[in-house]
Amino acid sequence: MKAIIPVAGAGTKLRPHTYTQPKALIPLAGRTILSIIMDQLVEGGIKEFVFVVGYLGEKIQHYVESKYPDLTCHFVQQNSREGTGHAILLTRDIVQNDEMLIVLGDTITECNIKEVIESPYSMLGLKKVDDPRNFGVAEIDDNGNITRVVEKPQIPKSNLALVGLYKIKESQQLYQCLQDNINNKIKSHDEFQLTDALECMIQHGVRFSPFKVSNWFDCGRKDTLLETNAILLKKYKLASNPVLPYENTIIIPPVSIGEGCNIKNSIIGPNVAIGDNTVVNYSIVKDSIIGSFSNLYEVVLKSSLIGSDANIRGLSQSLNIGDNTEIDLG
Template sequence: MKAIIPVAGAGTKLRPHTYTQPKALIPIAGKTVLSIIVEQLQEAGVQDFIFITGYLGEKIQDYIKETFPTINSTFVNQGERQGLGHAILLTKDAVQHDEVMIVLGDTICEYNIKEVLQSNVSMLAVKKVDDPRNFGVAEVDEESLIHKVVEKPHIPKSNMALVGIYKIIETNMLFDCLEANFREGVKNRDEYSLTDALQCMIEKGTTFQSFKVLNWFDCGNKDSLLESNATLLKKFGTSISPDHRFENVIIVEPVSIGKNCEIRNSIVGPNVAVGDNTTINYSIIKESIIGSYADLFDIVLEESLIGSDTEVKGETRSLNIGDNTEIDLG
């Protein structure tokens, strides 16, 4: 079993943060989106990983090699983004006929991974959504078998969205369908979609079993990222590095505070994640994510996303500030 994790997207909905940091490395609940995905798969016994990189791909490689030195990692570059189907097709030589678990690099879900990995049929993760038009959609029968998948349908016949987790046994057929779609120019919204290849497999007789995820944490934009951060902090619990300097500080749990942070005369929490080597003074921070090496002084922040190497002074309520920024609101 090999895991394929596509992380080539530019993350436009999380700008300005993704100008300098891949979306998969955005901090959340004291970790990163990518580290949560890799740790889940590792704990279930997966050791072979294929990362599809592109935009800021060298940062992904450096992060994986430093954070997960024991896994077998292969990096495949998607130089021109032509959709998820095209990205998966690029991994054909690395897969070498093995079964695969495809997990999108911005998809954090709670589900029984070991049960999915041990299944003797291919499986697709689904979750009921209010408006499925922006997702791949699965039409599922009473036995949880999938008989049709459609990418972003204008008139959905189902509200069961594909959440971005795919366990594929018949990888030879997957790549045959991907190659056929690429050869014939089968596109959806000007991209080669993985969903179209899955439908091709269904038409050729592949059985897909659906499975429902317990929770699906959306990390696609600022508001959903902050909401997911709060939920995961409640799940993981408070984590404060012992290597810190606090003076006259009130902590309202849950929070995650990284290494070598200096916090004075401040209130931090609830639902705040602070990166390493950050300084906070005379401030109130809640419901926010603060990057590493940030410097916050005399500030009131709520529902804010502050990048790394950022200096912010003065009073405000809600900010979305990228890396390497200095702002004086006094």
């Protein structure tokens, strides 16, 4: 089985960070979005990955090859962003007749991934949501089989949202439906959607079984990213290293502090993730993500997302600062 991870999106909802950093590599609870996804799949037994890359794709490739040298990884370029359906179709020559596990590169789910992989049927991950209009939605019959899927319906007939995790046994049928949709210009919301191809498979008799996820984290926006960071910090029970206390500094767990950081005269936490080699002095930081090689001096940050190589002086309450930025708020 091969895992397909589309990571070609520009991440417009997380700009300015995604001007210089792929969304999948944004730090999260001491790791990255992509590493959390990949580690889960590796634990489930996946050893071969196919990445659909585009914007800043070379950074994705360098990260994967350096962090996971023992895995078999392929990289496919999506030059024009025409939707997830178009992205998946580009993997056809690599996957061929193998079963596949498709995992969207900006969502983190918690489920029994090994059980999903070993299922004799194709499966779609689902979770109940309050407002399903912003998601792909699945309808289920009395026997528990998925009878219909639709992308972002205006009038949903179900509150079961597709969470971005798909196990496909009939790979050639999926590719054929994707190709037919593109040939016939069948789009939803101006893009070729994976959901439409899944609906094509259902109409041609392919059986899809649902599986529920215990948690589903959407990392596509600043507010949900910070919320996810807080949840995962608590889950991983991360805290600063008690063997290396920071000068005149109070650490309020849970926090994650990278290697080589110089922190003093500050209060850090709760729910803070700081990248490697960052300097923090005379500052208060809570509920925030700070990138690597940044410099914070005399600032108060809460609910903030700060990129790498950022320099901030002065006082602030809530910021959304990209990489290579210098700000003096004094």
